[in-house]
Amino acid sequence: MLNARVKDLDVSRNQPGESAQELLSATLKDRHREITELRLAGWKLGDKSCEMLACVLQSANSLTELDLSDNNLRDSGVQFLSKGLSSPHCILQTLRLNQCHLSKTSCKHMASVLQRKPSHLRELDMSGNDLQDEGVELLCVGLRDPQCKLEILRLNQCHLSKTSCKNMASVLQRTPSHLRELDMSGNDLQDEGVELLCEGLRDPQCKLEMLRLSNAGVSDKGFFCLAVILLLNPCVKDLDVSHNQPGESAQELLSAIKDPHREIKELRLAGWKLGDTSCEMLACVLQSANSLTELDLSDNNLRDPGVQFLSKGLSSPHCILQTLRVAGCKLSDKCCKISACSLQSANTQAEQCV
Structure with missing residues (x-):
């Protein structure tokens, strides 16, 4: 049994086997345990474990951070989790579902979670899943909801195109916009996608501070748009545009960063x-x-x-x-x-x- 003082538990990349259920029950269902952060990445978890985790989230608990990355959750597992996440007892703020074999269906489940009242979720990582543009469109329904208070969203390597940029721009333009960090790296967004995203970035409602577009197929035209946005939006403080081909617009972007009114x-x-x-x-x-x-x-x-x-x-x-x-x-x-x-x-x- 865990010491009652333990609040942060990381047992990722292990092989618990049948003991997984016992550990989850012992650490999370016991009301004398106040686990606030739990990392179970790479545990080969499936539906049954998600169902148990949902039960935990539906009961009185202290869990604010949950990392389930690198597990075979699939859409059915996320469906179980969404029931727990929608419970009034759930106070989870950070959820990581990186590389969990998810599709657009999971985006629909997560959108319903973001629309709950009140919504406590502040950070969501769905990177490394085959969400595609249709999945992001479904997720944006939740992101645009007035109840949504999400601040950090990671959609790295989700097989997205310029269409997802258009949907994300509409999220950045919502009133009020709570999103502070957005990662869309590793997607084939190209210049047209960045141009569409910039429509949201230039909106006065946009408060985005960190933007990651590494390895996104962006070239000269897209970088020119980003340079203009940096001059218009003083909020951006962290910019990752690695592994792209800026061409002549590299100088434009660096000139924008040199502006004394920018705080990169x-x-x-x-x-x-x-x-x-x-x-x-x-x-x-x-x-x-x-x-x-x-x-x-x-x-x-x-x-x-x-x-x-x-x-x-x-x-x-x-x-x-x-x-x-x-x-x-x-x-x-x-x-x-x-x-x-x-x-x-x-x-x-x-x-x-x-």
């Missing part, structure tokens, strides 16, 4: 094929008054000249960068020495360089 704190540009010119512009950003604390330039062809430009920015008294990632950037021994000198500068605040 975290910027990920991995796999951008950046060269000297972009590094020179990034150095200008670091040398000006800015809010950048994390910069990811991994998998770019920076080489010695690019790092020399960056070192000037890193040595600036305006630079407050704490994390710099340059993995896979073809740096030579000379580059490493230049970086070391910059990091040893009296002005640099970098805490992590990888």
Whole structure:
């Protein structure tokens, strides 16, 4: 039996076998146990376990975070869970269903959960499932509901296209909009999808602070739209556009970040094929008054000249960068020495360089 003081339990990536039911019963159904966070990722859970978890959520409990990622839940399992999530006793705030073999049907179940009164759910991860555009359309019915208070939504690698961007834009335009973080990385959104998403991002109701569009098939036209949005929407503080092909619009985006009225704190540009010119512009950003604390330039062809430009920015008294990632950037021994000198500068605040 668990000590009654244990509140956070992570038993992921284990093989509980038939003991899974006993453990769930002992830890969650016992009213003397106040488990608030439970991680059961990779447990090979199915319908029966979801039914038991639903019973727990329907009874008086303290559970606020539940991670069921990498389990074979399927739509039938989520249907059981939705009954528990819709209970007035359920106070769950975070639910992770990453890679659970779900389809659009699960989106319909989750939409009904988001529409319940009151809705406590604040974070939902449905990444790595074959939801497709139709699934996101169903989910957005719940996201647009006045009862929905969801702040973080992850839909990474869900086989989505530009159609899902149009639906998500309508969510960002709702009054009031509670969504603060959106991850649609690993989907074939392309430029047209980003343009549609930008319609929501430019709306005054949009309060999105973190946007992740890594590996989304975005090129020149899409990046130009993002650059314009960054100038119009001061809320965005964390931007991940890694592994895309920005073309000439790379300069437009970096110019927008340089604007003193923008407060970009975290910027990920991995796999951008950046060269000297972009590094020179990034150095200008670091040398000006800015809010950048994390910069990811991994998998770019920076080489010695690019790092020399960056070192000037890193040595600036305006630079407050704490994390710099340059993995896979073809740096030579000379580059490493230049970086070391910059990091040893009296002005640099970098805490992590990888």
